[in-house]
Amino acid sequence: MPLRYAIALLLLTVVPLVVIGWLGSRVVARQNEQQRAQLQRLMRSRLDELDQRFIALSRLYQTQLTANLSQADRNVDSLRDLRRQSPLVHATMLVDRDGRLIYPERPATDASHDILWHAVLSELARRRPIGAADDSKPADDRLLTSILSRKLATGRRSTAKQPPRQSRWQTCYHDNGLQLALWLPRDDQSATGVVLERGRWMADLIQSVPDSGEKGESFALHNSDNETIYRWGDPVPDDDAIRESIRMSAPWSSWSLSYALPESSQLQWPTAPWLPLAALLVSIVTCLSLLGIYLMTAMQRQMALAQQQVSFASHVSHELRTPLTNIRLYTDLARRDLAKSKESPTESAASKRLDVIEEESRRLSRIVSGVLEMVSGKNKLRLIQRVPDDVIRTTIESFLPSLQHRQIRTDLRLDASRAVQLDEDLLDIILVNLISNVEKYAGQGGRLEIRSAQTPSDTIIDIIDDGPGIPRSSIRKVFAPFQRLDDSLESPAGTGLGLAIARNAARRHDGDLVYVTKRQGAHFRLTLRHGNQVKSNADVPTFKRSQS
């Protein structure tokens, strides 16, 4: 295969492939991006859902502890009982308006742990939230009541008759981590507060999350140091997971919640478009390659065939010309021999026959020259002053015997009697081809009509028959070389070159040969231009040149 065809084939397949691949990858990338974003949103919403549970838990704490603190008021004994009895309470505090811790007192023991705790409480008291409370109302949320102690849940609700004051969260770090304190401010700027039992609220957080996630999901609760406090759902290996995390709401705002999905679970949808795209690309490449190869080979075969036909025609023509020349030579010699001998009736009859032989061999020679001219190049025109009608008559005369044999009537309406510059051989070639077509295709008992007319610049010759004609769709094709409308075995013999040669000849004569659309039969119109003959080289006969 020539290099340029290989390159063309490569381009034919590679270019669309690259374009489709690029577009496809962009689509997939965008889709991936969108799906990832969607997934991220989904994960976030799952986390927000969870966070709502924690918010509910903190509200529940707030409600209950506010009620407890309201009831205890500033009574130290009640505050102490609250600390001793409530599982949720690690310490209770009473602070005066200047932020001094009134209760609990500094411990009598010298246990450093207790002393440290007292210091922490004092610090909490000093920094307690003062001023307008935020908008977090103590919510009446009984959803999670079950996870709080029954002791707290029962009996103490009835006391919350006075208008509830708003409690405020406060956080600090002590004893390995976050500690939560809740303050109930009083009108005189003093306040009571509790420090929640850390182990307890951590256990409640654990208890308030669902027992398990959906398949493949993994949730985790992380503390301020990003250590995992609790993990639930299916374990997801760290290295191939998609993660999302959010900060938890107050009072656990330094903690976070995370959500993980295994990367492999994501493969099921966002990466999937690659598969059909890849399949599409592969099939397109295959189709284009096959098509390209098919076209390439078909074209090559066509070209080889045409080459063969042309070389065949030229071979045959050359092979024919030599014996023809010899025939003409010996005809000439025979005539001279005849002239030397005495005149007799047989002599004149023989002379007449020799005339026919000469005439026919000349004609055959012209046809061969036409073919050679068609396939091998362009000889110059041999223009002489001739009457077109004479040429037509001479040509039709040679066809008469076979036309009569086929019962084809000839109808000549000739009106081109003015002598013009023309190449008799070329015109003869054109007419021979057209008339032999009529002879071949018009069929038994048909009619051949030849008309001629002249304008100052043109001679127009129409060859009309009432045979089957040419279908409209094939008109363009008939002039192409080696085109035969009916290529079946039963069709008349021929090379498919006749009309091509005829048109070629007409155009060389500065004219044209066209097919005139007609309802019945075929109608060819030959136009010969003889106004300004440019291609004038009348003295050089085609034969002689070819022969020499």
Next chain:
Amino acid sequence: MKPATSACRIFTGSWLILGLLFGSNLHAEQVQLDVRLVNPTIKSGAKQTNYLRVALTGFDMPSDKERPPVNVALVLDRSGSMSGEKIARAKEAAITAINRLSDQDIVSVILYDSNVEVLVPATKASDRESIKAAIRSVQANGSTALFAGVSKGAAEVRKFLADDQVNRVILLSDGLANVGPKSPQDLESLGRSLIKEGISVSTLGLGLNYNEDLMVALASVGGGNHAFIEQADDLVAVFNQEFDGLLSVVANEFEINIDLDPSVRPVRLIGSEGDIDGQSVHIPLAQLYAKQERYFILETEIDAGESDTTRPVADVAVKYRNLKTETMDKLTSHVEVRFSDSDTEIEKARDLEILAYCTLQVTTERNRRATALRDAGQVQEAQKLLRQNADELSVVRLQCADAGVDVVLPELSQVEKSNSVQAESIIDVKKWGMLRKGMRAMQNRVEQQQTYGE
């Protein structure tokens, strides 16, 4: 019920003495309260330290049928380290435990590795077969989310929390908590909260890789037992002992309050968790077993007094739920101190039995300190403390033997022996891991006056 262990024998002994003191079985179905000072008579004219002991003794349940129902959560470690023999024994132990429960009891089974799974949600033990089948299916792998395991166990117990039953979480672990909160403080905090709800936590440490500090802390604040189980083979026996105790609880929901006279300053509770607030001391106690004596020692500082006068020291009030009679019972006691110039009189009045218990607790606290010193690499100092313990215990033991206070002798000699053995073995680095677990278990056993152990 079988009073199999030495500890139990001591308590049985003291129960008999109390029985003699009261002279009758009039209070046979009530918890006995005994409040005494080490030195009922003290030197006049100076501020002095004195130890107050508050002791409670459970009565005997007439028959097994009347025992209160239990609500127990078995929290089993199924992390990777438990695989093989350990998980097999643990399953066997759990199944044995399930077999001992009656239809009225409530049980739940929680498994934890890196996640927590509620294998059997709290349910009546009547459907034993399906519970046991679930336990048999357990396989071990993963990490150790101990805190979450206990949390979930407590949550299961909480579902059917009732005053008239014994609420208990039993935690079995053989490894270090490595997922979730893992500091003793956090576990203590959880245990402290649970005990306020009436849920006690027992911890069973299996093998040599668990964190005994964490397990002991959880059990001691959680009002439960702790056991160090060296061999998986012993698991079933320890579970049985735990259930012996669990199934013999006669009273719970204790509120023990000591109100001290203004002239008496509470210094600290020795060997037990409590809440000292001004002149008021509150001691949490989850439950009392049949015939178990449980005591608490409060170190006090008494202001100077004049010779031949008496002064009130403390009023003790105990409220509890009697699980036999299903009533809230109340006990009160009052203790006074006498001031004297005479040393002989003071010496003579000294309560050697109380002294023995105080010494046990004080030496145990020292034993704890020795453990910490050994941890810090101060082997000599630790050894010195342990030897001092052995010596002090030996002195007290001899004193008690002379005075005929025999009831405390076995415990004294056992702890004395342990201390002297520890003093010698503590140098050996290879044995330290195991010895430490033994020491921590002993400390907890003495402090909690556990009904089973070594």
